[in-house]
Amino acid sequence: MSYLILQPEPETKARQLPGDLAVWIFIFAELAVFGIMFIGFAVARSLDPATFHAGREVLHPWTGLLNTFALITASYLVATAVHELRHGRSGAQWRLWLAVAVSCIYTAGKLYEYVHLYSLGYNLGTDTFFMFYFFLTFFHFMHVILGQVILIVLAVKVGNGDYDGSDMNGMESGASYWHMVDLVWLVLFPMIYVLA
Amino acid sequence: MKYESQRVAMPYFIFALVLFAGQIVFGLVMGLQYVVGDFLFPEIPFNVARMVHTNLLIVWLLFGFMGATYYLVPEEAQTELYSPLLAWILFWVFAVAGTLTILGYLFVDYATLADVTMNKLLPTMGREFLEQPTITKIGIALVVVGFLFNIMMTALRGRKTVVNIVLVTGLIGLAVLWLFSFYNPSNLTTDKYFWWFVVHLWVEGVWELIMGAILAYVLIKITGVDREVIEKWLYVIIAMALITGIIGTGHHFFWIGPPEYWLWLGSVFSALEPLPFFMMVLFAFTMINRRKRNHPNKVAALWAMGTAVMAFLGAGVWGFLHTLAPVNYYTHGSQITAAHGHMAFYGAYVMIVLTIISYAMPIMRGRPYGNSNTAQIVEMWGFWLMTISMVFITLFLTGAGILQIWLQRIPESGEALSFMATQDNIALFYWMRLVSGCFFMAGLVVYFGSFLIKGQASPADEARGPAMQDA
Numbered sequence: 318m319s320y321l322i323l324q325p326e327p328e329t330k331a332r333q334l335p336g337d338l339a340v341w342i343f344i345f346a347e348l349a350v351f352g353i354m355f356i357g358f359a360v361a362r363s364l365d366p367a368t369f370h371a372g373r374e375v376l377h378p379w380t381g382l383l384n385t386f387a388l389i390t391a392s393y394l395v396a397t398a399v400h401e402l403r404h405g406r407s408g409a410q411w412r413l414w415l416a417v418a419v420s421c422i423y424t425a426g427k428l429y430e431y432v433h434l435y436s437l438g439y440n441l442g443t444d445t446f447f448m449f450y451f452f453l454t455f456f457h458f459m460h461v462i463l464g465q466v467i468l469i470v471l472a473v474k475v476g477n478g479d480y481d482g483s484d485m486n487g488m489e490s491g492a493s494y495w496h497m498v499d500l501v502w503l504v505l506f507p508m509i510y511v512l513a
Numbered sequence: 514m515k516y517e518s519q520r521v522a523m524p525y526f527i528f529a530l531v532l533f534a535g536q537i538v539f540g541l542v543m544g545l546q547y548v549v550g551d552f553l554f555p556e557i558p559f560n561v562a563r564m565v566h567t568n569l570l571i572v573w574l575l576f577g578f579m580g581a582t583y584y585l586v587p588e589e590a591q592t593e594l595y596s597p598l599l600a601w602i603l604f605w606v607f608a609v610a611g612t613l614t615i616l617g618y619l620f621v622d623y624a625t626l627a628d629v630t631m632n633k634l635l636p637t638m639g640r641e642f643l644e645q646p647t648i649t650k651i652g653i654a655l656v657v658v659g660f661l662f663n664i665m666m667t668a669l670r671g672r673k674t675v676v677n678i679v680l681v682t683g684l685i686g687l688a689v690l691w692l693f694s695f696y697n698p699s700n701l702t703t704d705k706y707f708w709w710f711v712v713h714l715w716v717e718g719v720w721e722l723i724m725g726a727i728l729a730y731v732l733i734k735i736t737g738v739d740r741e742v743i744e745k746w747l748y749v750i751i752a753m754a755l756i757t758g759i760i761g762t763g764h765h766f767f768w769i770g771p772p773e774y775w776l777w778l779g780s781v782f783s784a785l786e787p788l789p790f791f792m793m794v795l796f797a798f799t800m801i802n803r804r805k806r807n808h809p810n811k812v813a814a815l816w817a818m819g820t821a822v823m824a825f826l827g828a829g830v831w832g833f834l835h836t837l838a839p840v841n842y843y844t845h846g847s848q849i850t851a852a853h854g855h856m857a858f859y860g861a862y863v864m865i866v867l868t869i870i871s872y873a874m875p876i877m878r879g880r881p882y883g884n885s886n887t888a889q890i891v892e893m894w895g896f897w898l899m900t901i902s903m904v905f906i907t908l909f910l911t912g913a914g915i916l917q918i919w920l921q922r923i924p925e926s927g928e929a930l931s932f933m934a935t936q937d938n939i940a941l942f943y944w945m946r947l948v949s950g951c952f953f954m955a956g957l958v959v960y961f962g963s964f965l966i967k968g969q970a971s972p973a974d975e976a977r978g979p980a981m982q983d984a
Binding site for chain 2: 343346354357442445452
């Protein structure tokens with residue numbers, strides 16, 4: 318038998334999970350999906366490096382790099398928007414709108430790539446590399462679109478005065494989701510455009 | 514029962530249970546035919562018994578879902594049902610049409626049935642699980658549309674809760690996907706491709722929404738946990754079910770002709786399909802542990818926990834066993850599939866319907882706190898007998914499947930046993946499965962017996978401390 322001695326509460330406030338636990342469960346599940354696809358990509362690449370090398374040659378690494386900067390910038394704006402709201406300052410709303418605008422560079426870049434590759438005759442069924450390329454990036458693309466919708470909802474809510482900084486749950490949950498989308502791209506970009 | 518019109522659920526539940534009994538009888542007939550091939554031949558050939566067994570399952574589950582919906586939607590929306598009369602009319606239409614179809618399977622040979630029902634005008638018959646004559650399929654569509662109209666008119670004029678929204682979304686999905694059963698292209702690959710849009714997207718898509726909503730409703734009622742907490746869980750569970758389940762359809766496209774990329778997509782997404790079921794286990798147990806009341810209907814809590822666990826094992830674990838393409842290459846269409854099918858349907862959908870029946874039926878019979886202690890104990894016996902029997906059915910079929918793959922699939926051609934020679938070698942497993950099936954039937958009889966016991970639980974039972982853990 319063991320005895321528990323209750324410690325007095327520490328002076329500093331315990332670190333809390335930003336956002337809602339439910340959103341974090343959702344984020345972990347999403348990361349699991351992407352994680353398994355990444356492992357699948359690595360296995361398939363080791364089985365057939367020539368196809369993957371040839372596939373990578375056709376891609377547009379500069380568009381990928383531009384997209385990376387766009388997503389990182391948007392994430393920076395979202396993070397600072399959370400900071401603004403938490404401290405009761407007024408800069409949250411325009412940062413969120415700007416984040417949506419900057420992330421549109423990504424969506425435009427990605428659409429350009431799809432149209433270009435498709436016009437050259439590449440599609441989901443071309444080979445294993447393009448199966449992964451199209452599926453992974455499009456699956457991620459759909460997440461970015463959802464993330465943009467969430468950012469727009471947050472911006473509108475901040476604008477309407479629904480969030481006043483006392484309850485950060487909604488804002489932090491949305492921001493956490495956006496950062497997840499960004500994080501996935503930070504793995505996706507080097508994996509597909511550079512390392513393959 | 515807060516609203517008088519909820520009572521219309523009663524005939525749906527009763528008829529569902531009658532069909533359930535029929536399904537088990539035909540299951541036993543087939544279980545015997547597996548080992549005594551000419552049993553009841555030519556009166557009830559195996560293919561007819563199988564068709565009756567699977568069609569009864571689908572129809573009684575639909576009756577169960579409809580009963581559950583008629584019971585819980587008015588209470589969630591805090592209003593009477595839009596039209597109890599329509600619910601009664603649709604009940605009789607569906608019951609008569611369903612019964613006639615089953616009798617047609619049994620007493621008319623299938624080709625004649627197709628002729629009589631004018632299948633030629635719009636040919637949809639002859640496909641596994643969708644064997645119903647076209648006219649029955651149209652009937653099902655009309656009944657479901659009328660049912661949805663009634664439910665949506667009720668839900669829209671009352672309180673909008675997450676449970677209702679998720680349930681109605683699932684039911685709309687059920688209705689829309691049913692339309693694919695009318696599309697019957699002559700190319701076998703495209704036929705199978707769209708056939709799965711009904712079969713897979715029902716059981717691994719929209720039905721999970723229905724299951725989640727019913728489970729959430731029962732948990733709100735018996736645990737008293739805040740609706741907000743339960744709703745949040747429900748959202749995460751259904752999001753996961755849809756993310757994994759929709760593209761997870763790909764695990765059926767492995768060897769039937771569609772492009773090769775389905776090997777990857779089907780494997781990856783369906784490998785994650787156990788997640789929402791695992792979350793349902795956490796959901797049910799966490800809510801019951803955090804309960805704010807001790808509802809005297811303990812057996813309903815047992816069913817709620819049971820359905821979560823068995824759905825996870827049957828749909829989640831047994832599904833995962835053979836879902837990866839390199840494994841499925843060997844296991845496809847073997848007894849492993851049968852093992853998975855049995856436990857998944859029982860765990861996820863049979864048990865969720867029995868959960869809501871266990872909660873709602875006593876209330877509709879004028880026992881707001883549940884059946885008497887004796888009746889609950891008898892029902893628990895039914896629960897354990899059926900559930901443990903199903904575990905054994907699954908294990909014996911899994912054993913049969915492993916041996917089948919070993920003898921028939923793995924050896925090089927020329928050395929591999931033929932299908933029928935393999936069946937002779939695995940007959941022992943089929944006998945043991947049949948014995949387990951008889952115990953299942955015994956469990957069902959005990960379960961039915963619990964309905965005959967009089968008396969009810971009293972509100973005082975609630976005050977008697979945390980008794981629910983015993984359940």
